[in-house]
Amino acid sequence: MSYFFEFSDHEYPHRVAHTLITKVLNDFCAKVPISDWDKDESLIIFNDLPALLAKYQNPREADAMTKMQDDLDETKVILVSHFLGLTSHIGNLAILLSSLSGGG
Numbered sequence: 001m002s003y004f005f006e007f008s009d010h011e012y013p014h015r016v017a018h019t020l021i022t023k024v025l026n027d028f029c030a031k032v033p034i035s036d037w038d039k040d041e042s043l044i045i046f047n048d049l050p051a052l053l054a055k056y057q058n059p060r061e062a063d064a065m066t067k068m069q070d071d072l073d074e075t076k077v078i079l080v081s082h083f084l085g086l087t088s089h090i091g092n093l094a095i096l097l098s099s100l101s102g103g104g
Contacts, residue, residue, distance in 0.1 A: 012059060013059050013063070013066055015063075015065070015066075016056065016059040016062065016063045016066055019063060020052065020053075020056045020062075023052060024048075024049060024052055027046075027048050027052070028046055028048075031046060031048070032044055032045075032046055
């Protein structure tokens with residue numbers, strides 16, 4: 001019987017870690033015949049694991065949803081920053097709006 005453990009720090013997204021585990025299990029089941037599962041582990045050849053672990057070192061690059069969420073978070077910070085910049089210059093904004101509406 002085999003056990004799988006997830007080792008990551010508090011910053012690594014749990015969903016991505018579970019995606020990696022699922023991917024490893026699915027790839028293993030697809031490439032290693034069930035008849036080989038009860039053999040000595042040293043006789044089982046599954047060379048995909050190092051590449052998968054390397055790919056998932058950066059969850060943002062390995063997982064499209066994580067990348068999208070990071071991009072959205074980054075966009076939110078930029079939008080808030082711009083909004084705060086606009087509101088700090090409310091007088092200039094009012095003049096601009098007045099001139100655009102034909103009042104200036």
